Structures are given as structure tokens and as C-alpha cells.
Amino acid sequence: MNNTPKLLRPQFLLDPDIVFLNHGSFGACPKPIFDEYQKWQRKLETRPVKFQTEEVFTDLENSRRALGEYINCDKDDLVYFPNPTHAISNLIPSLNLNERDEVLTTDQEYGACDRAWVYYAQKSGFKYIKSEIPLPITSVEEFCQRFWSKATPQTKYVYLSHITSSTALILPIDKIVKEAKVRGIKTIIDGAHVPGHIPLDIKAMDPDYYTGACHKWLCCPKGVSFLYVRKELQDRMQPLVFSWGWGEEYDEFKASTQLHSESRFVNIFQWQGTRDMSAFLTVPASIEFQDQYDWDSVRSRCGEMVLDARNRITELTGLPQLCPDDWLGQMATILFPMDDTVAFKERLYDDHQIEIPTMAHEGLTAFRISIQGYNSEADVDHLIRTLKNFI
Ligand SMILES: Cc1ncc(COP(=O)(O)O)c(C=O)c1O
Numbered sequence: 001m002n003n004t005p006k007l008l009r010p011q012f013l014l015d016p017d018i019v020f021l022n023h024g025s026f027g028a029c030p031k032p033i034f035d036e037y038q039k040w041q042r043k044l045e046t047r048p049v050k051f052q053t054e055e056v057f058t059d060l061e062n063s064r065r066a067l068g069e070y071i072n073c074d075k076d077d078l079v080y081f082p083n084p085t086h087a088i089s090n091l092i093p094s095l096n097l098n099e100r101d102e103v104l105t106t107d108q109e110y111g112a113c114d115r116a117w118v119y120y121a122q123k124s125g126f127k128y129i130k131s132e133i134p135l136p137i138t139s140v141e142e143f144c145q146r147f148w149s150k151a152t153p154q155t156k157y158v159y160l161s162h163i164t165s166s167t168a169l170i171l172p173i174d175k176i177v178k179e180a181k182v183r184g185i186k187t188i189i190d191g192a193h194v195p196g197h198i199p200l201d202i203k204a205m206d207p208d209y210y211t212g213a214c215h216k217w218l219c220c221p222k223g224v225s226f227l228y229v230r231k232e233l234q235d236r237m238q239p240l241v242f243s244w245g246w247g248e249e250y251d252e253f254k255a256s257t258q259l260h261s262e263s264r265f266v267n268i269f270q271w272q273g274t275r276d277m278s279a280f281l282t283v284p285a286s287i288e289f290q291d292q293y294d295w296d297s298v299r300s301r302c303g304e305m306v307l308d309a310r311n312r313i314t315e316l317t318g319l320p321q322l323c324p325d326d327w328l329g330q331m332a333t334i335l336f337p338m339d340d341t342v343a344f345k346e347r348l349y350d351d352h353q354i355e356i357p358t359m360a361h362e363g364l365t366a367f368r369i370s371i372q373g374y375n376s377e378a379d380v381d382h383l384i385r386t387l388k389n390f391i
Helices: 004-011 031-046 048-071 084-094 111-124 140-148 173-183 231-236 264-270 278-292 295-317 341-352 377-388
Strands: 078-081 102-106 127-131 155-161 186-191 209-213 225-229 331-336 358-361 364-370
Touching: 004 295, 031 048, 031 278, 048 078, 048 264, 048 278, 078 084, 078 264, 084 111, 084 186, 084 209, 084 225, 102 111, 111 127, 127 140, 140 173, 155 173, 173 186, 225 231, 231 264, 278 295, 295 331, 295 364, 295 377, 331 358, 341 358, 341 364, 341 377
Parallel strands: 102 127, 102 155, 155 186, 186 209
Antiparallel strands: 078 225, 209 225, 331 364, 358 364
């Protein structure tokens, strides 16, 4: 019997009365990291001016350095955003797309970011084209063939998730980025679920733009995400919120623009008016926390539990699995024969204290199970025992 959950569960603030199988939505923060977060908040409130106008910039740089080392990119090629939704909404207008351009994506993208694309496509006239990825998916070749089937000479960017949200699929992103380069197409990757979940090596992958969340699988407090932009493309970036770090290239602002970094990209995004940046400063401690608890073995134990849970549940329902095993990490989406998705979720929570997201999938219900270090076999057993009542 593996002891890790016994060791890790008390480290988290999660309500002990709930069987929490939804790390994927907002993550969960361990107590030592939450303490670190509050330590930064206290520091800010102790000396608000000194902290916000001087110290925080060095602390942010240290945090970006640690994150850069973790995902293998230069610390000045990434900036913090509260979440990938902000990062994507901020990025699209800087791409300067027009009615001759096309952006190729999938039908599996996260709804909030999808909305930003639809809005800007309507506003600027570019085409936002979705390749359909019917499930079950059977192979990388099939995925790539389906994805590229809607590419045209007008395709300027591809935008897709590294791990999809509602279907929990690890997409073959390295292959897609490689092929995009051959086709002369730029790549925008939504890696909301990636940091802390599966290895990320930005230099090896070499995308043009990559956003990731640190409050999900890296277990930071809520509101820590980043946007990486390839150096040569950074000059084209403009913030949605203009502030003191912007304007060094304009005579009227030159003298008063606050340059806390040598990077224009960092300066224009880092200071966006008064806000609490404490959560961003917890990244080094979160990386260290996972190191300390040998997170590689935590991840592999969780991955095995996900596959085991999915196999037991599909055996119960007789419904197909949505992908081969190696498309999954610490999450899996599983079909279930229920009509009312909302009532199903409510009953799981209210009657059985199980927190798990449910969704509609081609006339059936599906749910997404997440397994994190604090979950034990007993959590999965409770879910499966409960599901038997619904069949
Ligand atoms: C694939 C994907 N992209 C983007 C997001 C956006 O996350 P946020 O709400 O933190 O912006 C999510 C959230 O779950 C996601 O699953």
C-alpha cells in the first residue's frame, strides 16, 4: 500500500469531508505554499510603497528565473498573468490578424479562450477554423491527419491545447509544432494543464507562444499563470492594460517610463496598475515543494490510478474509452450513462460528497476524474461504489 497520500493529504487545505477528484479545475494549494503566499502579502502590507515600487520587481525576476529554469526558457521571455484566459485575450490583438488570415484550431478548446478568438475574428475579419476531432481518438497519426485537414495557404497560426480541458487528452503538440514550422505557420499553445503535470521544455518544443497555469498542477495559489513569447516576436506585443512600463519608444513618455527590466516585453506586462502579485512570487516555493516530495513518483502513482479507475469504470458501464492510455496523465474523461448531467453532479456532491466535473458528450454524460498526490485508492473506491448506484 503506497503511503504517499497519507503523507500528502494533511499538507493540503482541502475539506476532509469531501472526496476531491477535481484538481483539474482550479488546483489545490498545499499549506506550506499558502503560508508562503501570505508571507508575501504581509510583506506587502508592512511596507506597501517600498515593496510595490522597488522590491517586488526583484522578487518577480527571481520567480520568473525559477519558472524559466523549470520549463527551460529565458526568464525574460515569459511574463506572469493571472490565468490563461487573460493571457490569450491579451495575445490575440497583438497578432494583427486581418480578413485574409486564418487561425486553425480544434473543436476541443477551452470555452473561455475560444470566446476571445470568436470575438476578435468577428472584429478583425480573420477566419477561426475548427478541425473536428471525433472521439474515441485512436492514434497520433489520425489526430494529425484530422487536425491538418483544414489547413490552407491562408493559415497563419495554429492554436491548440497541450492538454484538453473537458476531454483531458494530451495532444501530440511537439509533432504539431514541428509540422507547423515546415508549413511556415506560427504556433500558439494553451498549456493550462501542463506545468507540474507533464514535462515541459520550451526550448525543445520551440513554440512561438505558450501559456500555462501554475495554480493547477504546480499547486500555486489561485491566479498564477504565464505567457511565453519567442524573443523575435516580443516587439509586436502590446498590453491590453497600459501602464508605467509602456512607452519607452515614444518621446513624450521616454523620460518617465519605468524600466524595471531590460526587456520591453517584461516592462509592458509586469506592472498593470496596483494589484497583489504575491501569488506570482510563490512559484519557486511550489517547484521546491514538489521536488521535496519526489513529484515524479507522485505523478506516476497518480497516472496509474487514473488508468485503473478508468478501466474499472468502463468495465462497469460497457461504454468505450475515449483514447489510448498514453494520451492521459493525471486526468481522464469517462463516459457514463446518465441523461441529466447537472443532476448527476449535484447528487454526487450532495449525497456522496464527491467533487467531480460532469459534462454532456454526444447524448451521454461524461465526467473528468483528476488524481493528485493527496488522493488515495479509497477515494477512487468510494467513487466506483457510488457509481454502481446510478447504473
Ligand atoms: C485547456 C484550458 N485552457 C485554459 C483554461 C483557462 O483557465 P483559467 O480559467 O485559469 O484562465 C483552462 C481551465 O481549466 C483549461 O482547461
